[in-house]
Amino acid sequence: MTVPAETRKEWIRSRRQRKKVARRARFRRQMVRYMVLCLLLVLGWSGFTKLPWTLKHGQEDILVHGNQVVSVEQIRGAIADVGKTPLYRVNPRLLEKQIVALKAVKHAFVRRYALPKPRIVVEVLEEFPWASYSQGPEQPVECVIAQSGRMIPIKDFPSITQPQLIFYGKPGMKMDHSNVAQWAKWVAYISEQTGQPVEYVDLRNSNDVQIQNGDLHLKLGIADTSLTRRLGRLTSVLAAIQPMKSRLEYIDLSLDNNIPLKVSKKEKEAKDIKERTSATAATTHPI
Incomplete structure (x- = not known):
């Protein structure tokens, strides 16, 4: 069966048009993805830089649990330099070493929390x-x-x-x-x-x-x-x-x-003297 030339040209033209539309739609979808990704990156960066990562109330935001001999002030004083440092830059292992340097502390465990408010929680196990x-x-x-x-x-x-x-x-x-x-x-x-x-x-x-x-x-x-x-x-x-x-x-x-x-x-000599004294008294005052 022979297809007329005009019909074939029209079919080729419509096919090219569909490919062009699909290409434009694919480009728009990619652009939307890139824009959403950039928006998420901007929001993430803004949240990372704008959120209050430091302890708002200083050492009062350092919570201590498990201490009986070591005072809260001693533990807070051992890690006093953490008050103005952003939480994401705080090394918990380093803080634990500083706390264990207190002679009454056997083990220490430090946890960082950003929400609902920045704080540091210290769990201590004291020496027996x-x-x-x-x-x-x-x-x-x-x-x-x-x-x-x-x-x-x-x-x-x-x-x-x-x-x-x-x-x-x-x-x-x-x-x-x-x-x-x-x-x-x-x-x-x-x-x-x-x-x-x-x-x-x-x-x-x-x-x-x-x-x-x-x-x-x-x-x-x-x-x-x-x-x-x-x-x-x-x-x-x-x-x-x-x-x-x-x-x-x-x-x-x-x-x-x-x-x-x-x-x-x-004690032996004292006992002998006591016995001799008793014997002398009995001789001097006979019954």
Whole structure:
């Protein structure tokens, strides 16, 4: 079948026209997409630059949770430079390190919030007090030893609990978690055998460590790997020292072969004098 030339030309012309219309429609759609994208970018940039990203009320917008020993002011003071910094530029990990620098804080978690208002929320986990530290029996307690071995100054954190167990040591004494764990086992071992709590541990002389356990004074010598074995012999002498307990000055557990006991001479002499005085009075005034 032969198509007339005029009809074919008309068909070609209409086809070109449809392609042109489709091309224009596609161009308009692309332009609309680009305009919407540009508008979103402008709105996003405006919101990013115009919103109040800094803390409006300064340190009052720093909220602290979980603190009992460390005051809110101390935590806010540790991150005081964050007040004028935009939240998107604040590094939470850096703030956590600054807060953990406070000796009573074990862990810290910092969160940033932009809505409904800019604020910083700090969650803290404090150190757990294990023992008190002093330089000697005549000196006041200076620090609290945490379970991690960290020394927490009482002057900086006056509300911290001061445990009854006291460690006497030289100025600048340091402990770590392993030291605390080991001494906790030894102290518990002694208390388990005697049924009395340990009052203090004297570490001022590392070659002559001493412990006061109720009415018993123990000399441990060097606190080395053999101390657990030497402490295990304490049970064997408890029954033997009962008659002389009032005159017992100390129990020496520093030796491996035997357990020396020292009896106080002053109390013995006083007892002898009292007995002689009673005998003389009975002779002078017979019944």
